[in-house]
Amino acid sequence: MKPTVNEQNKLSAPKGLNITNKNNMTLRTVNVTRYITPLREGGSLPALAEADDGFKYVVKFRGSGHGAKALISELIGGMIAKLLKLRVPELVFVELDEAFGQTEGDEEIQDLLQASRGLNLGLHFLSGALAYDPVTTKVDGLLASQIVWMDAFLTNVDRTVKNTNMLMWHKELWLIDHGSTLYFHHTWTNWDVQALSPFPLIKEHVLLPFADQLERADTKFKQILTPEVIRRVVDLIPDSWVTFAEEGFSANEIREVYYLFLTRRLEHSDNFLNEAQHARKALI
DSSP states (O other), X not given: OOOOTTTOOXXXXXXXXXXXXXXXXXXXXXXXXXXXXXXXXXXXXXXXXXXXXXXXXXXEOTTSTTTHHHHHHHHHHHHHHHHTTOOOOOEEEEEXXXXXXXXXXXXXXXXXXXXXXXXXEEEEOOTTOEEOOTTTOOOOHHXXXXXXXXXXXXXXXXXXXXXXXXXXXXXXXXXXXXXXXXXXXGTOSSHHHHTTOOOGGGGGBTTGGGOOOHHHHHHHHHHHSOHHHHHHHHTTSXXXXXXXXXXXXXXXXXXXXXXXXXXXXXXXXXXXXXXXXXXXXXXX
């Protein structure tokens, strides 16, 4: 379903690689200089790589799995988490040169790198971090509520006991891997209906038992995530990532659907807030 003419606002597509918007949201761009090792967790085959700034990054490639859609999910999810003052590794745009990976011996990896030439996404590598264990590490009620609220808002199907997608680093909880958020865009149909979904899968969230301040999180976060702020997040999506053009959508129309999905979901946050509260009561 395309946005109506009245719903379409003029969007300024990102230009260049060092992308900044008026809300002081910035992403640096780095160039991969060394492919270190694949991280064979899940089907997307991210990799640990070194960039020309001397730092290591977990790189998500647009040539793998769900392609650019997973990168869009990662970008929006990571930026939303950052705005909500939750701990996430720095996100950077990662440029992959055409010649990079030609000497890679693994044929699968070489194909992946060749299909990912251009702009990809990276997360700063948290060296020495350990996977979050809900048995040994408890999370306070407010932080748990904030994370559960954000994941319900973004329709994150991960963050379960089997796959927490959280790390403990320097005794603090860090959120990683938002590639499974916004799953409406994998079908790209009835996005307006899906925006109102109560998201029943929140019952599987690993932090739900601790999330005893969901209403407080809802009130605070709706003050932060204004329509203007959401617009700025969506405007960060590079043109090269919105070329899938389902149903004849242009790049700006695709960005507009993300904007409308997020703002409508926020306007009707009671839908997923109530679902999370009911699911928590069933657990305790």
